[in-house]
Amino acid sequence: MKVVSEVRSHGGRQLVLTHDSAATATGMTFSLFLPPQAEQGRVPLVTYLSGLTCTHANVTAKGEYRAACAAHGLAFLAPDTSPRGEGVADEEGWDIGLGAGFYVDATEAPWSSHYRMWSYVTEELPALVATEFAELDMDRQAITGHSMGGHGALTVALRHPGRFRSCSAFAPIVAPTRVPWGQKAFDRYFGGDPDLSRRHDAVALIGDGARVDHLLVDVGGSDPFLDKELRPELLVEACEQSGIPATVRVQKGYDHSYFFVSSFLGEHLAWHAAHLG
Template sequence: MEMELKDEKKVFGGRQLRFEHESDVLNCTMQFSVFLPPQAEQGDVPTVYWLSGLTCTDENFSSKAGAQRVAAELGLALVIPDTSPRGEEVPDDADGAYDFGKGAGFYVNATEEPWRTHYQMYDYIVKELPDLVEANLPLTDERAISGHSMGGHGALVIGLRNAQRYASISAFSPIVHPSQVPWGKKAFTGYLGTDENTWRNYDATCLLEELAGQDLPPILIDQGDADQFLDEHLRTDYFRTANKDAGAGAQIRMQPGYDHSYYFIATFIEEHLRFHASNLR
């Protein structure tokens, strides 16, 4: 497994890196970003995987969230994949919509044509990317996962379905019940087809209901109550009810006055990284 370094910057004593590689899972060329803290010069370090939201690439979080300062202090690597397959050969939404196709992979394994050849983001995040970076960089196999909006959905689903692989899960403004909201219904119909029973595998609220009584990683969710997408697309209330019914113990915090932007993420990213560090040790 090979990956090519495309860019490197020094930040807070560590290194912000950008790589390119050929993905067998996605059948295209992919780029991803990595922050290696200064501790990685002395030995392998644990990793927080960050999944970004609609329209983002691997560069939004690394340039806007201000996460490197705390990650450097805590000795955490950050691995930041792109949000979908890329390239001229990869199909896109016919109307150029922002919420489907390129930039909107929704972290599922597509089963429908023409999407299934490339849109296998679930397998890419769970298996191919960790195998690649852990084989080539000074990383342990200790992992946590986090994300924002569509990426918050991805982090919750992947963390819940692979509890043995992740020490902790966190999310900002996640789409918690995609099978019941417009963003999710559009994506799932396109990628997965019309059988809504198959959607449950990628719906964090459904998964939490099904996993009641099982050992799950610690979960932290922050949601701004001034988020313009809260009532239509995010619906934190669904997950709060499922969390209570399942006795899952997730921390779900409504943050007064905060919206859906990276200003919100930048405000609370330190708390999320410290949460993950406490569970990775």
């Protein structure tokens, strides 16, 4: 693992790091913020999964999370959204291929050689940071994400009961098997296999019995993708039917951008801190 950069911010350390990934068979880059409390003892970890077209850098530069993390003593981990580099498959269009790994392990060629983001974010990266950063308390974890990353956060939490004390999302793709973005990705990565696709659909997982203790979700009322791609009403319905306490807020006038995410990320981090203890 190599430290690409380190800067001081809000009394903590903002790191950008690279390493060779066994899961993706490529180099991978991620960012990690360690709050000032990490100099005195172990701190909880919030993992943030980014959306389509993004790298680790989008939330690191635009998320405005460090003040809240420093105030609540939270570490903040932001991985990339896909493998990258020579020989990594891509396809024309911003919603598939590079920057669009959808946090799944692809089974279809040519994607299956490198697109193993599920294994990366659920197994390899957590194990790496736990080994390299003794400051992290891996028994106190939370997860959140935006858009495609909101989809990832929901499915990761639903399929790992007990690992995360809290889960939230910004403008998540809640039912990818029922919207164009998810259908396109799952057709490429899974060959349209309905069983594999269902295992990466939050609404379907809840319908099949997966549970989390509580959810916090924000969507922008002026998000151009709200009705066609995000479908938050499907998550509300699934949570009501399953008895999952879910706060789903429509923020009037906000869009899909980091102007929206950064406006409410501090509230989400305070909510996570309350559950992380």
